[in-house]
Amino acid sequence: AQRVTQPEKLLSVFKGAPVELKCNYSYSGSPELFWYVQYSRQRLQLLLRHISRESIKGFTADLNKGETSFHLKKPFAQEEDSAMYYCALSTGGGNKLTFGTGTQLKVEL
Amino acid sequence: SAVISQKPSRDICQRGTSLTIQCQVDSQVTMMFWYRQQPGQSLTLIATANQGSEATYESGFVIDKFPISRPNLTFSTLTVSNMSPEDSSIYLCSGLGAGAGELFFGEGSRLTVL
Numbered sequence: 001a002q003r004v005t006q007p008e009k010l011l012s013v014f015k016g017a018p019v020e021l022k023c024n025y026s027y028s029g030s031p032e033l034f035w036y037v038q039y040s041r042q043r044l045q046l047l048l049r050h051i052s053r054e055s056i057k058g059f060t061a062d063l064n065k066g067e068t069s070f071h072l073k074k075p076f077a078q079e080e081d082s083a084m085y086y087c088a089l090s091t092g093g094g095n096k097l098t099f100g101t102g103t104q105l106k107v108e109l
Numbered sequence: 110s111a112v113i114s115q116k117p118s119r120d121i122c123q124r125g126t127s128l129t130i131q132c133q134v135d136s137q138v139t140m141m142f143w144y145r146q147q148p149g150q151s152l153t154l155i156a157t158a159n160q161g162s163e164a165t166y167e168s169g170f171v172i173d174k175f176p177i178s179r180p181n182l183t184f185s186t187l188t189v190s191n192m193s194p195e196d197s198s199i200y201l202c203s204g205l206g207a208g209a210g211e212l213f214f215g216e217g218s219r220l221t222v223l
Binding site for chain 1: 150217
């Protein structure tokens with residue numbers, strides 16, 4: 001069965017510091033990975049997906065099949081990055097998602 | 110992008126009662142799903158809401174406990190039946206957009222069962 005692991009419940013960094021939110025997955029097939037974000041008092045929304053290989057709000061994530069990881073990175077954290085971040089794995093052709101437990105990112109001044 | 114509206118946004122319910130959550134999307138989404146997020150835990154998929162037919166439930170979830178309807182492409186309901194305190198949770202409606210894996214979420218319905 002598929003599984004997504006986010007080892008950190010809370011990550012605190014100072015503004016301007018680099019950020020790395022860890023995500024590891026377990027899946028025997030070809031994975032599609034996503035990062036979703038939930039800002040305070042807002043609904044959960046898609047941040048980025050690995051197939052797009054894009055940078056959104058300065059965040060990037062590279063799929064490493066050897067390490068079964070999809071870590072989210074940003075070189076310089078901003079206060080507005082404070083949010084809950086969920087890593088998700090799609091196994092149904094992009095339809096059904098398995099979510100990790102989430103990491104609360106707190107960017108301090 | 111799709112906008113998904115859910116109601117109620119929150120409710121406090123008595124043990125043994127049932128509550129129906131409604132979900133409306135403002136555009137046609139290809140698929141609709143219901144998730145549960147228990148306190149301190151991640152989102153867990155309950156079922157896929159199929160238009161005009163029975164929902165497809167994930168392991169651990171059954172129709173008698175979580176009956177789901179989807180009479181048309183833009184509307185779905187989830188009922189939490191015979192509630193117990195363990196059903197206290199946030200229930201989220203979501204719809205699949207055009208891009209693979211791009212789910213749009215409602216704001217969630219926070220249920221507290223006493």
